[in-house]
Amino acid sequence: MMKTGSCSFGMWKVLVSWEGNVVHQVQFVRTAPEGLVPVQFTKFLAGRVDSFAPLVSAAVSGDSVYSRIYAAVSDIPYGETRTYGEVAFAADTHPRVVGNAMARNPTALIVPCHRVTAADGGLGGFTPDLQIKRDLLKMEGKRRRG
């Protein structure tokens, strides 16, 4: 049975929908319905854990290009960043597609799209607010590659 809840991250709310260990949706929103979320979220957002295990994103299932991209992004270690091009190479596709996939990423955080940055050292983008990406990377103690 599908459950829904929310928790806070700065001025934003994190809306979460999940079923068992499979997370179907994680979105940053202004306002969200009240409700508990798995402890992994509150701990992660507090910087107390670096993993969501045993939770997994529903987006990585399947064998489409997008699922390969989400899987590749999920492999990026905590605190590290990769470029759109590197993710594209890992998923055997084009950087442009990676950007498109990230923009439609249904499960933020679990699929750490905030760790995907532009090749020129820029941050790239983030929906709904780039500031969230900055805050997340800052929290993880952003270091270039390693």
Add this chain to the structure above:
DNA sequence: CAACGTGTTCCAG
């Protein structure tokens, strides 16, 4: 089926 839009990149000026 053709055209467009992307959280990009890379190669010329």
Add this chain to the structure above:
DNA sequence: CTGGAACACGTTG
């Protein structure tokens, strides 16, 4: 450093 073409793929007409 700025400008433009190309790339793969989903969405839209």
